[in-house]
Amino acid sequence: MARLRKRSKEPAPEAPQQARPRxxxxxxxxxxDVTKVYPGGHLALERVSLSIDRGDFVFLVGPxxxxxxxxxxxxxxxxxxxxxxxxxxxxxxxxxxxxxxPQLRRNIGTVFQDFKLLPNRNVYDNVAYAxxxxxxxxxxxxxxxxxxLRLVGLSTKLHSYPDQLSGGEQQRVSIARAFVNHPPxxxxxxxxxxxxxxxxxxxxxxxxxxxxxxxxxxxxTHDREMVDKMRRRVIELxxxxxxxxxxxxxxxxxxxxxxxxxMRAEMxxxxxxxxxxxxxxEP
Amino acid sequence: xxxxxxxxxxxxxxxxxxxAPSMAAxxxxxxxxxxxxxLIPVFQTTQAKSNEVRQQLELRVAVFxxxxxxxxxxxxxxLAAIPHVQSVxxxxxTEALKELRGFLKDDTNPIxxxxxxxxxxxxxxxxxDDAANxxxxxxxxxxxxxxxxxxxxxxxxxxxxxxxxxxxxxxQVTGALKxxxxxITALLVVASLMLIGNTIRLSIYTRxxxxxxxxxxxxxxxxxxWPFMIEGVVVGFVGGLVAILILWLGKVTIxxxxxxxxxxxxxxxxxxxxxxxxxxxxxxxxxxxxGSGITLRRFLRV
Numbered sequence: 001m002a003r004l005r006k007r008s009k010e011p012a013p014e015a016p017q018q019a020r021p022r023x024x025x026x027x028x029x030x031x032x033d034v035t036k037v038y039p040g041g042h043l044a045l046e047r048v049s050l051s052i053d054r055g056d057f058v059f060l061v062g063p064x065x066x067x068x069x070x071x072x073x074x075x076x077x078x079x080x081x082x083x084x085x086x087x088x089x090x091x092x093x094x095x096x097x098x099x100x101x102p103q104l105r106r107n108i109g110t111v112f113q114d115f116k117l118l119p120n121r122n123v124y125d126n127v128a129y130a131x132x133x134x135x136x137x138x139x140x141x142x143x144x145x146x147x148x149l150r151l152v153g154l155s156t157k158l159h160s161y162p163d164q165l166s167g168g169e170q171q172r173v174s175i176a177r178a179f180v181n182h183p184p185x186x187x188x189x190x191x192x193x194x195x196x197x198x199x200x201x202x203x204x205x206x207x208x209x210x211x212x213x214x215x216x217x218x219x220x221t222h223d224r225e226m227v228d229k230m231r232r233r234v235i236e237l238x239x240x241x242x243x244x245x246x247x248x249x250x251x252x253x254x255x256x257x258x259x260x261x262x263m264r265a266e267m268x269x270x271x272x273x274x275x276x277x278x279x280x281x282e283p
Numbered sequence: 284x285x286x287x288x289x290x291x292x293x294x295x296x297x298x299x300x301x302x303a304p305s306m307a308a309x310x311x312x313x314x315x316x317x318x319x320x321x322l323i324p325v326f327q328t329t330q331a332k333s334n335e336v337r338q339q340l341e342l343r344v345a346v347f348x349x350x351x352x353x354x355x356x357x358x359x360x361x362l363a364a365i366p367h368v369q370s371v372x373x374x375x376x377t378e379a380l381k382e383l384r385g386f387l388k389d390d391t392n393p394i395x396x397x398x399x400x401x402x403x404x405x406x407x408x409x410x411x412d413d414a415a416n417x418x419x420x421x422x423x424x425x426x427x428x429x430x431x432x433x434x435x436x437x438x439x440x441x442x443x444x445x446x447x448x449x450x451x452x453x454x455q456v457t458g459a460l461k462x463x464x465x466x467i468t469a470l471l472v473v474a475s476l477m478l479i480g481n482t483i484r485l486s487i488y489t490r491x492x493x494x495x496x497x498x499x500x501x502x503x504x505x506x507x508x509w510p511f512m513i514e515g516v517v518v519g520f521v522g523g524l525v526a527i528l529i530l531w532l533g534k535v536t537i538x539x540x541x542x543x544x545x546x547x548x549x550x551x552x553x554x555x556x557x558x559x560x561x562x563x564x565x566x567x568x569x570x571x572x573x574g575s576g577i578t579l580r581r582f583l584r585v
Binding site: 076099102103104105106107110116117118119120121129130132133134135138177 | 286
């Protein structure tokens with residue numbers, strides 16, 4: 001059975017070009033008849049079953065209140081399902097003792113709409129924290145943090161604090177933090193919810209690039225227009241149930257640049273570079 | 284080892300970046316420690332003084348059995364004439380025995396053993412107007428003779444002694460006082476601990492989102508908790524140090540010069556300064572650290 005990576009002892013997957021695990025391998029996420037009822041009786045998820053393979057890039061869409069965020073919280077064991085089983089890498093996490101939860105979370109990168117950066121740390125230290133938590137050596141931190149920040153295009157802002165950055169930049173920091181120890185799974189909850197279309201495409205392009213290194217990416221969004229043009233698998237939730245699960249527009253292999261150019265063309269926005277100064281939060 | 288350095292660096296980073304709440308916690312600690320540092324010795328001195336009062340409230344002047352009525356009369360007048368003497372009473376041999384019997388309560392064996400013989404002396408009971416004057420009165424009754432040894436003012440005096448057992452009357456007053464002071468001290472200590480704890484809670488509460496983020500990236504509870512606890516230790520250490528410095532300055536500049544003039548401040552029974560300081564300091568550090576740890580529990584629940 002596939003297991004989560006243990007700590008950082010094992011060498012991280014080669015970042016840029018690792019062969020993508022083929023589809024049809026072991027499912028990294030599997031929900032079996034999951035029901036979540038909040039105290040008070042609100043039914044957030046109702047008998048949801050789905051399976052996501054390693055290396056996939058999957059969108060989870062649906063209107064506000066359909067249970068998307070609840071699903072994310074179940075995956076990182078912030079919540080326990082009322083019924084059913086949530087499995088990560090084949091392992092049922094409902095039965096995980098509290099002490100093992102940090103271990104689970106180290107293997108899942110998370111990105112949120114509100115970035116969730118540590119306000120008292122600069123960009124470098126925010127990303128480094130994810131490595132310090134797993135007990136990485138200083139040498140490892142010094143090597144991986146700049147490398148990851150280069151990947152997200154923030155090499156020049158190492159010493160800025162979160163409140164000195166634009167929304168798009170903050171989201172890049174949070175993606176860098178989620179990805180710095182190369183987790184096998186990355187969850188993004190409305191990663192572009194606070195950002196303008198150009199910046200959003202930049203963020204999607206970044207997630208796409210991360211996906212190409214072999215990391216499974218699950219993006220939660222309510223932006224159906226963008227999802228339809230991404231040509232990736234889409235799972236739609238409505239009132240706590242899966243109402244659609246399909247791959248839109250034909251699945252194709254394309255390079256990150258091709259992906260970005262196509263997205264910009266289809267969304268009807270400029271074709272400038274990746275970080276182009278439009279990186280601002282929409283007023 | 285590397286971890287410890289990391290945790291300490293984290294603690295100081297947090298103190299630096301959250302200057303206002305940190306200062307609030309430190310100032311609270313300073314104020315509380317000073318309050319305790321002043322009130323504990325004051326209460327202790329009060330208690331010690333009430334104990335002294337209890338022991339020294341009256342003098343007994345015993346006389347020889349063969350003293351004549353005239354001797355006793357002139358001694359009585361002499362005693363009454365001594366400054367600060369409020370009253371002079373007389374207890375006969377029979378009354379003394381009766382008093383002893385009452386004191387022994389049900390244990391009659393010692394009395395029975397006397398076989399009707401009464402060894403107790405008759406004596407005068409000398410009450411001062413104030414307990415603090417007992418020494419001078421005693422001095423007046425037995426002034427030092429030319430050779431230095433005490434020489435009683437009358438040849439019929441066999442002995443002069445302080446009444447140490449006459450507790451019943453004063454017991455009620457001083458006993459109640461003692462209980463009240465103990466309760467107040469205890470309440471004060473508890474209130475101080477809660478005050479410090481609460482300030483720490485507040486400073487951590489403002490950072491609960493930070494804790495949430497740390498949990499999200501897979502930090503273990505202790506990984507999150509250690510820097511906060513070290514922060515608490517630093518706050519307690521700095522606060523305690525400043526408070527003790529102020530207490531010491533106050534002791535040297537105000538209390539010490541006065542204590543040579545006022546008996547009340549010269550409290551031999553109160554806790555030694557170094558012990559007091561050590562206890563307060565340890566308490567400040569411990570309370571801060573443990574307070575931080577306990578407060579975090581709420582935000583560390585998964």
